[in-house]
Amino acid sequence: MKKWMWSEQQRSSSSPLRLPLLQFLIQSAQELKVAPIVKYAALSLFFDRFYPSLSRFTQQGDDTANWLLQPIRESNLQLFSLISIWVSSKIHDSRPLSVKSLKSLGDKTITEQHFTTRDFVEAVLDFEIGTANNAFVFLEELYFQFKEVAKLSEVLNFEACIDIMDLLYERDETSVLYSSPRSLAASVLVASYVITVPKQRQEFPVLPWVKFVTSCKEEDIKEIVTDILKHVFEPS
Numbered sequence: 001m002k003k004w005m006w007s008e009q010q011r012s013s014s015s016p017l018r019l020p021l022l023q024f025l026i027q028s029a030q031e032l033k034v035a036p037i038v039k040y041a042a043l044s045l046f047f048d049r050f051y052p053s054l055s056r057f058t059q060q061g062d063d064t065a066n067w068l069l070q071p072i073r074e075s076n077l078q079l080f081s082l083i084s085i086w087v088s089s090k091i092h093d094s095r096p097l098s099v100k101s102l103k104s105l106g107d108k109t110i111t112e113q114h115f116t117t118r119d120f121v122e123a124v125l126d127f128e129i130g131t132a133n134n135a136f137v138f139l140e141e142l143y144f145q146f147k148e149v150a151k152l153s154e155v156l157n158f159e160a161c162i163d164i165m166d167l168l169y170e171r172d173e174t175s176v177l178y179s180s181p182r183s184l185a186a187s188v189l190v191a192s193y194v195i196t197v198p199k200q201r202q203e204f205p206v207l208p209w210v211k212f213v214t215s216c217k218e219e220d221i222k223e224i225v226t227d228i229l230k231h232v233f234e235p236s
Contacts, residue, residue, distance in 0.1 A: 017074055022047070022169050024109070025081040031105055032097060034089060036162065040136035041088035043169055046081050075112035082106055083123045135165065138185035138214075145213060146189065150204045156189075157196040164188050164228060177224060183217075186210040187224035194229065 025046060029039040082102050089097040099120050106115055143158055150156075165188060168177055177184045193206045211218045 017077060018047075018051075019170055020074065021051075021077055021081055022166075024078050025085070026166060028082060028105060028109065029085055031109075032085065032101065034085060034097070035092065037092050037136055037140070038085065038088045040134055040165065041092060042081070042084040044134045045087060046084040047169055050080060050084065051077075073112065075110050078110045079106065079115050079119065080123055083120065086120075135181035135184045135188070138182050139165070139188055142185055142189050142210065142213065146206075146209075149209070150206075155197050155201065156193055158192075160192040160196045161188050164191060164232065167231065168228070177227070180220075182214055183220050183224060186214045186216050187221050187228060190221060190225045191228040191232070194225070195232070 022043075025042060026039070029042065034042075082105065086097055086099070086102050099117055103115070103117055103120055106120070139161055143156075143161065146156065168184075177187075190206055190210060193202070193204075207218065207221065210216070210221060
């Protein structure tokens, strides 16, 4: 996927369904042609809120959970990943996606099971609203501020920022970084600066600048940037 890929060892350390579900959600977002903010809000909804709750459900044997999760299959989770895109679109789009468009895509891409329109509507009840506080929002704001103050703004590749954010969702260990969206956004911008701006042109004091505009601790940003670069450049 895109420029950088995790090694096989990295992939095996994640939950078995995490990578297939990530690829399904990102591919679905591309098929539906949603804006980046909708995609990342959906990723936040699904992987930061909904997906972690599944372990509590299976461990506790919660009979009150949505019947669509009994039993938990990849096809059920694909349904809920589409619902996360739908909910995110309703929050961020002036013309949200229709249930019909989601169901049409689901009919083509979810092959193990058929879901009705009523299933789609019922599944949305399992999601909590409130995704404005996500890393992509802060990253986009930072990038536009950076373009206003730095001569190298045209060199800094925003696509690299997006690639990094996608990669961080592939593993449970790195996706926890999304719990601190402002620090993560600052760190992704710094990491992208290091990766995409030629070394001989890295004159802008990007680390002190993001520390100033975000009020994040420099030590925290350095630690996250180091972790990002380690995963991006770890040999496959």
